[in-house]
Amino acid sequence: MFIIVRSISESKPGEKWKRRFQKNWPFYKQWFLSEGSEERPGYSSSAESFEKYMPELFPVYQDLCELVVGGDLESRFLSQWCPPPYMSGCSQLAWVKDGPALIRNYDYGIELFEGMILKSEWLKPVIGTSDSSWGLLDGINADGLIASLTFGGRKVTGTGVGIPLILRYILETCGNVHDAIEVLIRIPVHMSYNVTLIDKNSEFFTVYLSPDRPTEITHWAAGTNHQHDIEWPDYAVVSKTLERKQFLDQCWLNPDETRQSMVQKFLEPPLFNTNYRKRFGTLYTALYDASALNMNLYWHSLSYTQSFDNFTERKDMIQISSNVGNKLTL
Numbered sequence: 001m002f003i004i005v006r007s008i009s010e011s012k013p014g015e016k017w018k019r020r021f022q023k024n025w026p027f028y029k030q031w032f033l034s035e036g037s038e039e040r041p042g043y044s045s046s047a048e049s050f051e052k053y054m055p056e057l058f059p060v061y062q063d064l065c066e067l068v069v070g071g072d073l074e075s076r077f078l079s080q081w082c083p084p085p086y087m088s089g090c091s092q093l094a095w096v097k098d099g100p101a102l103i104r105n106y107d108y109g110i111e112l113f114e115g116m117i118l119k120s121e122w123l124k125p126v127i128g129t130s131d132s133s134w135g136l137l138d139g140i141n142a143d144g145l146i147a148s149l150t151f152g153g154r155k156v157t158g159t160g161v162g163i164p165l166i167l168r169y170i171l172e173t174c175g176n177v178h179d180a181i182e183v184l185i186r187i188p189v190h191m192s193y194n195v196t197l198i199d200k201n202s203e204f205f206t207v208y209l210s211p212d213r214p215t216e217i218t219h220w221a222a223g224t225n226h227q228h229d230i231e232w233p234d235y236a237v238v239s240k241t242l243e244r245k246q247f248l249d250q251c252w253l254n255p256d257e258t259r260q261s262m263v264q265k266f267l268e269p270p271l272f273n274t275n276y277r278k279r280f281g282t283l284y285t286a287l288y289d290a291s292a293l294n295m296n297l298y299w300h301s302l303s304y305t306q307s308f309d310n311f312t313e314r315k316d317m318i319q320i321s322s323n324v325g326n327k328l329t330l
Contacts (some may be wrong), residue, residue: 001278001320003110003283005297009119009311013063020116021068021133025119027080027112028133032077034084043072046079054169061120064134066125080132081164082190085234085287090150091244092138092196093252094204094221098259100290102146102198104138105266107239110320117295119311123172127295127306129286136171141153142308143175144200144290148216152192153226153235158178158211160188188229188230194223202292222248239280243270255263267298282322 010016032040038307041049045247048054051058077083089107094100106129116130128139138148154329176179177197189209198204208216208227216227223243226232236242247270251257265271266285273282285298295306299318306312 001110003113003115003318003320005117005284005316005318007117007119007306007312007314009313011121011140012300013060013067013122017064017069017131017134020130021064024114025068025074025222025237028077028110029073031084033114037073039084040076041082041221043060043075043079046076049081049161051077054165056123057169058175060134060247066073067303074141076097078133079269080135080165082159083132083162084190085087085157086162086164087191089150089239089273089282090148090223091266092148092150092194092223093248094196094198095259095327096198096202096204096260099258099292100146100198100200100202100204101150101259102138102234102288103259103262103266103286104148104196105271105282106137106274107273107280107282109281110276110281112200113283117297117306119308120181120289120302121308124223125308126168126171127168127308127311129170129196129284131164132162134168136167138286138288139166139167139171140290140293141174142173142293143295144291145171145176145180146198146288147171147180147221148288150194150196150223150285150309151225152194152208152210153239154192154231156212157191157208158188162197163189163191163193163209170197175199176201181205181207181217184209192227194225195220196223200292202290207210209303220249221252224248238275238278240273241268247271257265259287262297263298267300276320283320303321 061136092104128136176199192210206220222243253292
């Protein structure tokens with residue numbers, strides 16, 4: 001099994017982003033209409049809600065719609081207002097012992113992975129892993145703020161914004177974790193997610209988001225795929241969310257662990273997941289460094305670093321293997 005990962009640098013929305021949108025649009029269109037067009041809000045309510053909750057980013061949204069000659073459907077999709085359910089695995093950990101950083105595994109279906117690392121400067125300089133064409137799964141901005149998401153392990157859906165676009169908005173408009181928390185309290189989310197934040201001052205939080213409950217700010221360093229309790233038992237068993245969370249908590253308390261030893265642990269069970277058939281396979285491991293302002297990507301066969309000062313456009317075809325016995329030398 002292979003995935004293709006492209007690193008693209010484009011300061012403002014332009015032809016590079018447009019080409020990737022056009023390439024991915026048939027798949028996103030199928031997903032967006034999976035419950036029927038009538039289940040998705042219309043353009044007017046989508047655009048109005050976007051402008052209400054994320055006004056600073058609204059001109060960028062308009063530019064993107066114009067760039068893709070967006071009709072009604074494309075514009076509704078790009079707003080990410082009340083999208084279809086979005087569920088992934090994932091493990092993430094804020095780290096402070098040898099400098100503020102965030103380490104995460106992204107676990108999802110290979111066929112649904114966008115595979116784009118985008119460096120942009122729409123409102124702020126941002127580097128991150130793209131999803132939903134312009135949202136982010138994880139990322140860092142030039143202020144040293146890092147954000148990463150995991151699914152929160154609940155089936156309930158509601159009226160709100162798709163979480164990848166909320167992460168984009170945080171990194172485009174916020175300078176530290178306290179700014180980001182204000183955003184997460186203010187903007188409604190359409191499903192339950194856990195967002196881990198850390199900034200260059202080594203302040204960190206994991207925020208529990210739900211469409212039907214108040215936002216909860218925790219001082220957990222680790223986030224997996226449940227919140228306080230298991231509310232979807234079958235999902236918890238398949239994703240092993242409890243085992244991963246307990247493992248990360250133990251590592252956090254271990255004085256012998258270092259940032260690099262933790263990266264190695266993310267490349268091995270129980271954090272590295274090989275259940276690709278059920279869309280719970282690890283597609284990449286990322287380490288974000290809030291001091292060095294860079295993103296480090298790891299697979300068992302490859303690793304490289306991208307930073308604001310030294311970002312290389314590249315395209316990599318990476319073999320995803322269930323064999324995790326061959327350790328990567330860090």
